[in-house]
Amino acid sequence: MLRRSGLFVYIIFTTVVNATWFSDIPRTLAQPDGSIFQCLISGDQYVRRLHDQYNYTIILNQEDGYYYFAEQSGSELIPSTHKVGTINPADAGLIPGISVGKDVYQRRRSFYEQEISSRDGRDAPTSGEIAQINIFIRFADDPDFPQPRSYYDAPFNLDDEPSLKNYYWEVSYNSLVVNTFHYPGSINDINTAYVDLHNRGYYEPYSPANPDGYQDETQRTQREHTLLKNAVEAIAGDVSPLIDIDANDDGYVDATSFVIYGSPGDWADLLWPHRWSLYSDYVYINGARVYDYLFMLSESWYFNVGVLCHEFFHVLGAPDLYHYDGGGAPSPVGGWDVMESNSDPPQYMSAYMKWKYGDWIPEFPEITSSGTYTLSPLQEQNDVLYKIASPNSDTEYFVVEYRKKEGLYDVNTPGTRSGMLVYRINTDAGNGNASGPPDEVYLYRPGGTMSNNGNFNNAPYNAEYNHTEINDDTNPECYLYNNGSGGEGGLNIFNVTEADETVSFFVSLGNPSIEVTPENLEFIMEPDDFTSQNAYITNSGDEMT
Numbered sequence: 074m075l076r077r078s079g080l081f082v083y084i085i086f087t088t089v090v091n092a093t094w095f096s097d098i099p100r101t102l103a104q105p106d107g108s109i110f111q112c113l114i115s116g117d118q119y120v121r122r123l124h125d126q127y128n129y130t131i132i133l134n135q136e137d138g139y140y141y142f143a144e145q146s147g148s149e150l151i152p153s154t155h156k157v158g159t160i161n162p163a164d165a166g167l168i169p170g171i172s173v174g175k176d177v178y179q180r181r182r183s184f185y186e187q188e189i190s191s192r193d194g195r196d197a198p199t200s201g202e203i204a205q206i207n208i209f210i211r212f213a214d215d216p217d218f219p220q221p222r223s224y225y226d227a228p229f230n231l232d233d234e235p236s237l238k239n240y241y242w243e244v245s246y247n248s249l250v251v252n253t254f255h256y257p258g259s260i261n262d263i264n265t266a267y268v269d270l271h272n273r274g275y276y277e278p279y280s281p282a283n284p285d286g287y288q289d290e291t292q293r294t295q296r297e298h299t300l301l302k303n304a305v306e307a308i309a310g311d312v313s314p315l316i317d318i319d320a321n322d323d324g325y326v327d328a329t330s331f332v333i334y335g336s337p338g339d340w341a342d343l344l345w346p347h348r349w350s351l352y353s354d355y356v357y358i359n360g361a362r363v364y365d366y367l368f369m370l371s372e373s374w375y376f377n378v379g380v381l382c383h384e385f386f387h388v389l390g391a392p393d394l395y396h397y398d399g400g401g402a403p404s405p406v407g408g409w410d411v412m413e414s415n416s417d418p419p420q421y422m423s424a425y426m427k428w429k430y431g432d433w434i435p436e437f438p439e440i441t442s443s444g445t446y447t448l449s450p451l452q453e454q455n456d457v458l459y460k461i462a463s464p465n466s467d468t469e470y471f472v473v474e475y476r477k478k479e480g481l482y483d484v485n486t487p488g489t490r491s492g493m494l495v496y497r498i499n500t501d502a503g504n505g506n507a508s509g510p511p512d513e514v515y516l517y518r519p520g521g522t523m524s525n526n527g528n529f530n531n532a533p534y535n536a537e538y539n540h541t542e543i544n545d546d547t548n549p550e551c552y553l554y555n556n557g558s559g560g561e562g563g564l565n566i567f568n569v570t571e572a573d574e575t576v577s578f579f580v581s582l583g584n585p586s587i588e589v590t591p592e593n594l595e596f597i598m599e600p601d602d603f604t605s606q607n608a609y610i611t612n613s614g615d616e617m618t
Contacts, residue, residue, distance in 0.1 A: 098374050105138045105282060110158050119181045119397065120173055121345070128169040129162040138282040142167050148174025182397060197320060197327040197388045199432045200248040204316045205229070205237075205385075206326060206358065207255045208304050209266035211334035212273040218264035218334060218371075222255065225264055225332060225371065228378045229253035235418035235481050237381040243482065244421055245433045246454040251385065253330065254316060256308035266334065267304045273335065276300070276343050287343070294353065297343050301366065302354040304331060309358045319361040326361045328388050336373045346375045348384065379417035386412060386422060391430035392505025394514055405506045406516040407529035408487040409476070409494065413506070416485040424451055424458035424474040425496060425514060434458065440580055445568070447577045448493060450477035461580060464563040469553050471564050472496040475576045476533060491572040492533025495543055497562070499554055510554060517549045523559050534569040535576070542567035 096115045100123065103109050112123050112131055123131040123140070130143040134152040141152035142162045150173055155165050162169070197203050207229065209218070218225070229237050230253055241249045257265045272285070276296055279286035287293040312318070318326045337345045346369040356363045367384045369375050387393075394406050394413040408414045410423050421427075428434040439460040440446060449456040451474060461471040477491045478484050497515045506512040519540075521527030527549060534540050543551050544565045551562035568579040594606050 102140060104140060104156070104158070108158055110140070112157070117397070120178050122172050124170075125157075125162070127163070129167055130169075130171050131157055133280070135278075135280050138280050143171060144168075145171045148177045178397070199389050199430075200245065201320060202250045202252065202317070203320055203327050203388075204318050205251060205253040205328035205330060206312065206318060207253050207330035207332055208308055209255065209257065209264060209332045209334075210269060210300070210304050211266045212269050212271060212276070214272040215334045218266065220264065221262040222259035222264045223262055226253075226255060228376070228381055229255075229330075235378045237378065237385055240378065240382045240419060240482060241385065243480075244427065245431060248433060251328075254312070255332075256311055258311065266332075267307045269300055269303070271296075271300075273344075293343055297349075297368075298351055298353045301331060301351055301363075302356050305329075305356045305358065305363050309356075312358050314359050316359075318358060324360075324362060325365075326358055326363050328385065329358075329363055329366060331366065331368065332371055332376075333368075334372065335370050337370050337375060344370065346370060346380070348387070377417040379411070379415040379419040382419045383411050383415045386426075386430070389430060391422070391426060392507060392513075394426075394506045394512075396509055397507045403515075403521055403524065403526050404529075405509065405512040406496075406514055407518075407526075407532075408485075409516055409529065409532065410514070418482055418485060420485045421451055421476075421483050423472075423494075423496065423514065425472050425498065427451075428458065441582070443579075443581045443583070445577055445579050447575050448473065448475035449575055450475045450479075450491075451483065452477060452480060456575075461564060461566075461582075463553060464583075465561055466553050466555065468501045469497055469499050469555070469562070471551065471562070472498055473566070473578070475572065477572065487532070488530025490531065490533040490535060490538060492535030492538070492540070493569055493572070493576050493578060494532055495534065495551070495564075495566070497551075497553070502554075510557065512554070515554070517543060517551065519548050521549045523552070523557075533572070534566075534578070536569055536571045541569040 097113045098115070100112050100114050101109060102112060112125050114121055114123050116122050125131065130150060131140050132143040132150050132152050134141050140157045142155045142157060143150040144153045144167065150171065153167060155162065155167070227236065231239055233239065237253065238251050241251045257267060259265055274283045274285050277283055277286045279288045287296055320327055335344070346367070348365065348367045350365045351363055369380065391412055394410050395404070404413070406413045406423070408416065408420065410426060411419045412422055412426065422431070424434060428437050434454060434457060437458060437460055439462065446459060447456065451457050458472055458474045461473070463469050463471065474494050475492070476483060476486055476494055478486060478489070495517045497517065499511050499513055499515070502509060502511040502513040504513060506514060516532060518527040518529050518532035531538070531540065534543065543549065545551060545561040545563065551564035553560045553562045565581040566578050570577045591608065594608060596604060598604060
């Protein structure tokens with residue numbers, strides 16, 4: 074049955090499972106007695122945590138349906154005896170910041186990764202045209218979508234303003250077009266949707282207040298996959314065979330999105346934005362199988378251009394750059410890459426990520442001799458990155474790029490500065506930073522160490538801010554990861570210019586040899602005497618210092 078409806082977004086993608094991390098998203102929750110309280114939620118699709126403004130964790134008690142402050146029990150969280158709103162958690166001796174253990178996190182991540190390994194690797198092409206199928210869904214007890222179809226289409230398809238389409242046209246240097254096709258079709262701009270037979274509570278966890286909810290992971294999987302299967306089959310006949318939904322001819326739909334009405338549940342795994350695969354059912358659109366997908370909800374902070382762009386880069390094979398266990402220090406690249414901490418509108422991905430996973434930068438030149446080099450800003454396609462080998466490692470090297478705060482997207486990078494960024498690439502880390510450290514991509518920034526995040530706002534090198542050199546004695550040091558042991562990286566960059574149309578820098582390779590002749594100078598002088606002697610400083614090595 075097809076009827077007008079509201080919004081919950083699912084995007085089906087054909088890649089490995091990845092996620093998006095969120096911090097301190099405001100939530101308003103109600104207790105069974107009708108009392109209201111404000112809290113925050115942080116996490117990703119694997120684990121998230123309700124907490125108050127002072128970071129005291131909050132958990133739902135399944136027995137009575139009330140929210141309580143949490144206590145740690147091994148690797149799990151359990152309700153304390155203190156209901157939210159009845160006590161000050163600090164006065165009760167509770168511990169702030171508690172979360173599930175890393176083993177629980179990995180178990181939940183493994184749950185989503187089942188059946189995905191066979192689809193690992195790059196899927197959709199990075200140039201030409203990709204057609205994304207987007208399906209709107211609402212539940213039987215949901216109202217109609219509150220906004221017209223054009224409102225929900227905007228984050229996907231706007232041409233001259235921030236959108237999924239505009240973003241990838243720009244970051245690909247006008248080589249990739251992403252067109253999203255919405256189903257069911259719209260009548261008079263009304264946002265019609267597939268209407269499921271079940272109420273929303275059927276897709277939420279069981280509790281005394283929700284007796285129809287799912288009770289275990291098996292039931293949850295069956296309900297979610299059946300929902301998606303039915304939605305796809307309801308609209309499959311409306312998708313024109315002239316739309317190329319399998320551009321790389323691998324037998325799978327390149328990208329499909331489900332937009333489902335409503336807001337995310339707070340502890341409900343199903344009604345939370347996530348990426349997964351429709352592995353338990355065989356569902357096809359014009360002969361191409363619908364498999365991996367992203368699940369998002371429309372009426373929420375999650376449904377925006379930044380999230381769509383982050384998730385779509387997974388379609389092209391890119392990994393996450395944040396740590397899946399919630400991270401701690403140090404964060405690998407912070408807000409300088411859409412694949413770690415995306416804004417809305419989103420910032421670019423780095424030049425290295427564009428080169429490796431987007432195929433949009435044709436050359437990755439390596440600096441092999443000392444001298445002055447010049448970078449163009451990442452808004453341009455050529456002369457935007459250099460590789461510099463470390464003399465102290467065969468598996469780690471450095472990359473430099475120029476980020477200029479301008480335009481629709483890269484104006485949203487951290488802080489107020491433009492300038493040259495310096496990264497460390499670790500080839501032993503595999504693809505991405507999800508399981509790190511070690512991290513594939515790490516950004517140097519003042520104060521950044523093996524244990525401290527440092528200051529991402531001041532990461533750019535720019536003579537305007539007297540931030541012009543990086544070596545083993547600067548802040549930050551150009552340290553290596555070196556299997557967690559650290560150590561000198563041997564990079565020596567100085568004389569970074571002001572950031573304008575371009576930025577230039579001098580790199581010195583090898584080991585200079587400095588000699589001073591004579592080694593000692595002797596002076597015998599009476600009061601008020603003046604005399605001078607000559608000393609000669611010679612660099613007898615083959616590199617500049």
